[in-house]
Amino acid sequence: MAGITNAGFRRLCREQGAGFYVCEMITSRGLVENNPLTFRMIAMDPDEQPRSMQIYGVDPATVGAAVRIVAERDLADHVDLNFGCPVPKVTRRGGGAALPYKRRLFEAIVRAAVDNAGRIPVTVKMRIGINDEHRTYLDAGRLAADAGVAAVALHARTAAQRYSGTADWSAIARLRESLPAELPVLGNGDIFCAADAIAMVAATGCDGVVVGRGCLGRPWLFGDLEAAFAGRPLPAPPALGQVAATMRRHAVLLQQHMGVDKGIRDMRKHIAWYLKGFPVGSELRRRLGLVASLDELDELLGQLDPHQEFPADADGPRGRQGSPGRVVLPEHWLDDPEDPSVPLGAELEHSGG
Secondary structure (H helix, E strand, C coil): CCCCCCHHHHHHHHHHCCCCCEEEEEEHHHHHCCCHHHHHHCCCCCCCCCCEEEEECCCHHHHHHHHHHHHHCCCCCEEEEEECCCCHHHHCCCCHHHHHHCHHHHHHHHHHHHHHCCCCCEEEEEECEEECCEECHHHHHHHHHHHCCCEEEEECCCCCCCCCCCCCHHHHHHHHHHCCCCCCEEEECCCCCHHHHHHHHHHHCCCEEECCHHHCCCCCHHHHHHHHHHCCCCCCCCCHHHHHHHHHHHHHHHHHHHCHHHHHHHHHHHHHHHHCCCCCCHHHHHHHCCCCCHHHHHHHHCCCCCCCCCCCCCCCCCCCCCCCCCCCCCCCCCCCCCCCCCCCCCCCCCCCC
């Protein structure tokens, strides 16, 4: 969700329904080095509560220092350690989904975060493992629990799967069974509508769900989830006019957060997600994908049929899917899972997020 969960999008989601909204992933080194990009990425609305920060790092000392900065400067109310990112620029340095394979290093990072967090709860998000031959989630869950985390979340795919195929919810059930009942276990993977969330909880016994790609172009999903978990009827799916109003609100919030020009340019990538399933002409889609101002967005949205009903098949996978592939790892990374060494060059000083 890099490039998505900025302050503007988080506000939009909060306006739709209750939830716990996490900022974009940043590097621990970026915080320690006071990287300007990092601090732009963790910008919070003045009324944003709770404030949740997502961090990744490969060096226990750096992660501990970063979390201590968060606590001492009161930058957030919650820290989530990301051990689930599968992208090569992260895993090739031992970060993200590559890291739990190194059990001692993983344990040291989590303990450093918890020990430096003070009153702030620390949670961990991870994947099943690097690939089917190197599954790490049960060991990682136990180590995280022993280190004192407040919750553990599992994206039920391996890093090699990336975002392809189907999430293996049975892994979430096994993790739930393996950890103390008082430690919340959250499930992630293939939550595209409220019915998916209810089904995951029923199938796995998990204590809650984590939503990623499912909210792309569907921020009202959080209102649906709030109603579903409360046992209330779901709101009616939005007609195209309501979708257009949400798109405009999104654009305004992005402009407030990023500036007028950058905000409207950032809005372009959201267009296809919002219009997924709606029979909107290709030329109008193309023009919306190149929109350059709020006035132009208003003019183009005005060409949509506001009464067009939400398509029955519009829910489902969005965002990155792709295909499985080899996970890029540091040299000799798989030789010894007990090796606690930090990979050479793992922490880049200029990396913000």
